[in-house]
Amino acid sequence: MAKETITRQEYRVVGKAVTRIDAAGKVTGKTVYADDMHLPRLLHAKLVMAPYAHARIKSIDSAKARRLPGVEAVVTAADLPPHRKNPSNRREVLLAEDEVLFYGQPVAAVLASDPHVAEEARDLVRVEYEELPPVVDPVAAMAEDSPLARSPVSEVDRTEEKGHIATGVEQREEQGKPSNIASEMSFKRGDLEEGFAGADAVVEGTWWSGMVHQSYIEPHVTIADYDATGELSIWTSTQAPFYIRDEVSEILEIPETKVRVTATEVGGGFGGKIFLYETLVAALAMVVRRPVKLTMSRKEDILAATPAPQAVVELKTGMKADGTLTALQARLIYDSGAFPGAPMLPGCLIIGGYYKCANLGIQGYEVLTNKVSVGALRAPGAHNATFAIESAVDMMARKLGLDPLEVRLKNAVEKGDPLPSGQPYPAIGLKECLQAISETAVWNERRDSRKHPNRPDGHPPARGVGLAVGGWLGGLQPASATVGLNGDGTINVIVGAADITGTNTSFAQIAAEELNVPMSMVNVTTGDTKTAPYAGMSAGSKTTFTVGRAVKLAADEARRQILEIAGHRLETAPDDLEMKDGVVRIKGSTDKTLTFGRIGHMSTGFAARYAPVVGTGTITARRQAPGFTVQIAEVEVDPDTGEVTLLRYAIAQDAGFAINPLSVEGQMQGGASQGLGIALSEEMVYDDKGRLLNPNFLDYRLPTTRDLPPIEAIIVEVPSEDGPYGARIVGEPSIVAGAAVIANAVADAAGVRVYDAPITPERVLRAMGKIKE
Numbered sequence: 001m002a003k004e005t006i007t008r009q010e011y012r013v014v015g016k017a018v019t020r021i022d023a024a025g026k027v028t029g030k031t032v033y034a035d036d037m038h039l040p041r042l043l044h045a046k047l048v049m050a051p052y053a054h055a056r057i058k059s060i061d062s063a064k065a066r067r068l069p070g071v072e073a074v075v076t077a078a079d080l081p082p083h084r085k086n087p088s089n090r091r092e093v094l095l096a097e098d099e100v101l102f103y104g105q106p107v108a109a110v111l112a113s114d115p116h117v118a119e120e121a122r123d124l125v126r127v128e129y130e131e132l133p134p135v136v137d138p139v140a141a142m143a144e145d146s147p148l149a150r151s152p153v154s155e156v157d158r159t160e161e162k163g164h165i166a167t168g169v170e171q172r173e174e175q176g177k178p179s180n181i182a183s184e185m186s187f188k189r190g191d192l193e194e195g196f197a198g199a200d201a202v203v204e205g206t207w208w209s210g211m212v213h214q215s216y217i218e219p220h221v222t223i224a225d226y227d228a229t230g231e232l233s234i235w236t237s238t239q240a241p242f243y244i245r246d247e248v249s250e251i252l253e254i255p256e257t258k259v260r261v262t263a264t265e266v267g268g269g270f271g272g273k274i275f276l277y278e279t280l281v282a283a284l285a286m287v288v289r290r291p292v293k294l295t296m297s298r299k300e301d302i303l304a305a306t307p308a309p310q311a312v313v314e315l316k317t318g319m320k321a322d323g324t325l326t327a328l329q330a331r332l333i334y335d336s337g338a339f340p341g342a343p344m345l346p347g348c349l350i351i352g353g354y355y356k357c358a359n360l361g362i363q364g365y366e367v368l369t370n371k372v373s374v375g376a377l378r379a380p381g382a383h384n385a386t387f388a389i390e391s392a393v394d395m396m397a398r399k400l401g402l403d404p405l406e407v408r409l410k411n412a413v414e415k416g417d418p419l420p421s422g423q424p425y426p427a428i429g430l431k432e433c434l435q436a437i438s439e440t441a442v443w444n445e446r447r448d449s450r451k452h453p454n455r456p457d458g459h460p461p462a463r464g465v466g467l468a469v470g471g472w473l474g475g476l477q478p479a480s481a482t483v484g485l486n487g488d489g490t491i492n493v494i495v496g497a498a499d500i501t502g503t504n505t506s507f508a509q510i511a512a513e514e515l516n517v518p519m520s521m522v523n524v525t526t527g528d529t530k531t532a533p534y535a536g537m538s539a540g541s542k543t544t545f546t547v548g549r550a551v552k553l554a555a556d557e558a559r560r561q562i563l564e565i566a567g568h569r570l571e572t573a574p575d576d577l578e579m580k581d582g583v584v585r586i587k588g589s590t591d592k593t594l595t596f597g598r599i600g601h602m603s604t605g606f607a608a609r610y611a612p613v614v615g616t617g618t619i620t621a622r623r624q625a626p627g628f629t630v631q632i633a634e635v636e637v638d639p640d641t642g643e644v645t646l647l648r649y650a651i652a653q654d655a656g657f658a659i660n661p662l663s664v665e666g667q668m669q670g671g672a673s674q675g676l677g678i679a680l681s682e683e684m685v686y687d688d689k690g691r692l693l694n695p696n697f698l699d700y701r702l703p704t705t706r707d708l709p710p711i712e713a714i715i716v717e718v719p720s721e722d723g724p725y726g727a728r729i730v731g732e733p734s735i736v737a738g739a740a741v742i743a744n745a746v747a748d749a750a751g752v753r754v755y756d757a758p759i760t761p762e763r764v765l766r767a768m769g770k771i772k773e
Helices: 023-027 063-067 115-122 159-164 192-197 241-252 278-288 298-304 344-351 382-400 404-411 430-438 503-515 543-570 596-604 661-680 738-750 761-767
Strands: 043-049 055-061 071-076 106-112 126-131 181-189 201-209 221-226 232-236 259-263 292-295 311-319 325-337 360-368 462-472 479-485 491-495 522-526 577-580 583-586 593-595 614-619 627-637 644-654 711-716
Touching: 043 115, 043 278, 043 298, 055 106, 063 071, 063 115, 071 115, 071 278, 106 115, 106 278, 159 344, 181 344, 192 311, 192 325, 192 360, 201 382, 221 278, 232 241, 232 278, 241 259, 241 278, 278 292, 311 344, 311 382, 325 344, 325 382, 344 360, 344 382, 382 404, 382 462, 382 738, 404 430, 404 462, 430 462, 430 627, 430 644, 430 711, 462 738, 479 503, 479 543, 479 596, 491 503, 491 543, 503 522, 503 543, 543 577, 543 583, 543 593, 543 596, 543 614, 583 596, 593 596, 627 661, 627 738, 644 661, 661 711, 661 738, 738 761
Parallel strands: 043 292, 232 259, 325 360, 491 522, 644 711
Antiparallel strands: 043 106, 055 126, 071 106, 181 360, 201 311, 221 232, 221 292, 311 325, 462 627, 479 491, 479 614, 577 583, 583 593, 627 644
């Protein structure tokens, strides 16, 4: 197998493994999170949550709660200040007013000076409900005779989805007769009938993946204060401060100049910390004219945040005897919960976006049910679709007696190949990732994995190896940054993007590289929405790709200004100067020099001769830099219990250029771990009444270090056209492949195919025929 060699340019600072600049504060407990903050006269909010998935609110009696000492207010929808309302968008339904649409939906808020008093008072609020039929199963919800989960939707806001992925494609919202189908999308290419007729193997199946929570360590926390001047200040654990500012401004009809949003340190987000109750907390502060803090408990967060959706994927694929994919037909159904916003469109693009296929037909549906509305989880919608297509590719290869890796190499998309939408791929590294995995010990020793001793009971455990592709297209948003020279010669970088993955460390590396100084001379600050230059959401794996470009431009501009001042002082042209370690000198000479400190003093001191050195970088991003990963696992399957044990795992991912390889490896390993949780244990379980049965981390099973082997991370670098130094998206692709990898490994080990994720022992035994329905 030929392997293309890509020459990697060497730099001084970027491309080197660097410890995160915020690491010490986090490991020593000195980092300040939103819940650590306290303001004078602060009130604590607790939400009264609906005990039904679908009900009409008949009355709310808060008299007992109001009489409890320490309670300052009980607020219902009728008590909120005037604001924009759209029942189709959850962020504009601050509190349920007439109808409850999901189990755990807030119907009132209790405010007290002590959080325990607020919690006690919350339980004293009496709400009378008329229970309505809940809609729980998204497939059944599509039937014409299904009861409606809610009133028809319109003017759906899909901003959050666009923050994660740029497609240029719009979904069709359903019109006409009321239905639980909120929107649909279709893509067609070629002739499906001809494609299946020319296939030597056809595989057909239905893959089901459960609703999962982002499982961040820190639950949602928001503080808001509305002062006498009409200034609204919000401190919140968010990935998207400017987006929150814009939405709060529009919903509460307050000018953006009067709204300040500060993104506090985020204790985990993974797409789940975009926007939730910020507008509600701001409205509560406006009602009582005092600061208000809402700290959600773990149970409340799992009940009423924005988890990733359940999905059902019906897929039929065809392949020739030589491994050529001839046809792909898919129907994807995403459970949106009670409000529209499911990532159905990304799923449709992903399922037909990994492999060249002349004939395809893809239909996607976003279906409303009476569950909590969904949001993003690291490459939203991609793992659901990947579970299906990567299982099907393995099944076809096995049916034809072909090597599953070679089949993928033969069909893998390359630069210029079209997505289902017709949009061509830019430079991508899918084939290079496949080649990298082909060289791992897990792959090359796969035939030896079956040679192992028996268990104590004499039965041989079943071992197998499986692999799968995963990918994400990435988001696009404008970005800006400033790089300034301080009076002492140090460098200050200001950005507006929330740092959730160590991006500020990468920004420091970029500035240090461009100015040829050690990182110790650079400080990076994330400002609030009134002081920082604009940045988009820290989502869609685009932060380094977009804001990093802006930082690079700003550093280049600061460099130009420094050289201009130095050239004037040293009486030489800027092009004849060089800089290193904070010293500017004439090229080839050590006699005439000028330090950054001296230049800083000359541009910031009293009666300074020169203007301050402030470089500004602004960019608009119009071309994506998709990221691909290939992952492989060796597993052992217990034939008696159905338990799947991970023995070895490896991931190869195209980072374009790893600005900080240590951070990139961490993203790859962390995302793969989350993907393995989705594959093996994570699932939000609802009963037929729409009630969540496992709203805690005792019953919602996360993988631990005892469940996972060391994960080998292989960084592949196929430079993107537009990213800084060729960097491309990193954070999201690594979560995508997990379920398909494990399903393929289990099939290799036990000879059975599991179509439902998570792949629990019960489901493995059912696939083996040892448990009957």
